[in-house]
Amino acid sequence: MSVTHNLFAPIAAGAIAVGALASPGFASDTKVAMVPGGPHPYFAAWEQAGADAVKDFGLAGADYRVPQKWELSQQNQLLESLLTQGYNSFLIFPGDPVGTNSIVGELTAEGAPVLSLAGCLKQPSEDLFCLGTDTGNSAYLGTQELIKAMGGKGRIAHFTGFLVDPNTQLRIDAVQKAADESNGAVEVVQVIADIDAPEPAEEKINAFLAAQGGEVDGIVTTAWVPAVVAANALRRMGDKRIKMVGIDHDEVVLGAIKDGFVHGTMLQNPYGQGYIGAYAIDKIRGGCTVKADAPFGSTALTDKFIDSGTSFVGPDKVDTYIEAMQAVTKELMSDFDATYLNCAS
Structure with missing residues (x-):
């Protein structure tokens, strides 16, 4: 194996076949923006996750948009701009666990639901929940x-x-x-x-x-x-x-x-975070609500935490690591509605 790889060359874990668990229905008007705190290779899998969510769930859009720098002001400006461009829901990695709460409040006040993705906001917050690695x-x-x-x-x-x-x-x-x-x-x-x-x-x-x-x-x-x-x-x-x-x-x-x-x-499971996050926020916009008694976990930042999964991979599993990520994502998807959402029948 060559070892002169690009520093930012993540394996394309986006090709995770969880679409078999999707239930294609009517076209949705959900247009979700997936916005990290700044440029970083970890979040690259969100782009494919969004594309797959559009295909599998009929979303109007699920687009990966990245601030130019890791600065809270730049993320806030980008989020405000995306709202004016017609995005009506947001998956956000907080640029700051406290400071991002202000823009999240602005977005939700405009009727755009927000999930924290891959990193949590400090409670109290207007986000629905946090989906990320423990x-x-x-x-x-x-x-x-x-x-x-x-x-x-x-x-x-x-x-x-x-x-x-x-x-x-x-x-x-x-x-x-x-x-x-x-x-x-x-x-x-x-x-x-x-x-x-x-x-x-x-x-x-x-x-x-x-x-x-x-x-x-x-x-x-x-x-x-x-x-x-x-x-x-x-x-x-x-x-x-x-x-x-x-x-x-x-x-x-x-x-x-x-x-x-x-x-x-x-x-970690960045693909699953983006894919399930897009699915969940579309369900919320479609009329589902988050269960008051959902079995959320707690962290130092939030008591509305969903673990997107983690797994140790040593030499014996290095060639099958994508399957490990697939399994975690499929497990979360299989009972997500029943566990976390109230939806009209």
Whole structure:
């Protein structure tokens, strides 16, 4: 396998065949905008998810629209513009878990329902619910897998995402929790955050490994770009002593797992988030309501949380990871209405 891959080359997990579970009906006037906080490869699967939702559910549109920069003002301006362009529902990754509440209130006041997608708003909020990875649990499980690979002891470095991302602190806390449960056998010796972009990730991860690589036994990465950069760095070093658990499904990470430079990765389900989110918001616009007694989970930000799924993938499952994502999405879709919605018969 070639290892000179594009840094932002996610495998096209969009080809997830869940359409068999869809129930095509009358054409809908739902035109949903899918808007992340800024440019990032994680969200790329939303575009295919939206296209598939249009095809499977008869939506008027489900379009992926990205702010030019990770700035709350830019996301807000884009959302306001999309509303004037006729979009009548929104799937939003919050640019800020508190600050985004203001624009969400404006959108819902105009009759456009909002779901939080892949990251949650701080309650109280006008969003209907949050559909995303239980990022704390994913980071915790990933760190547990790393600790097992390290033989239950050693020193860990944690490379993670933007501090404005509502998921980042949850991940930092979860990695520390897993280490604390070792009763002192495992120590998190370094946390490097704000590096979910190529330039800072390359600079800080490579500098850390050059200076302190010999002093760590494991690496956990809980954001896409740090996972790619760290996997590439370990391959260049030829170092299989340092164990690493990454996140997401970039082909660089998957290739490093196959070749033994990375122990495994924690999958998320961005395609399923976009596909199910578009389905759910169309059902809401069609007259369904969210069940008051729906079995939502709770996070530090919200008590209206639906877990879109996570799974550890090691060398034995790296060739079938898409099937794992398919299974999670199909399971959520199979009983979504009965579990979360009240719909007229």
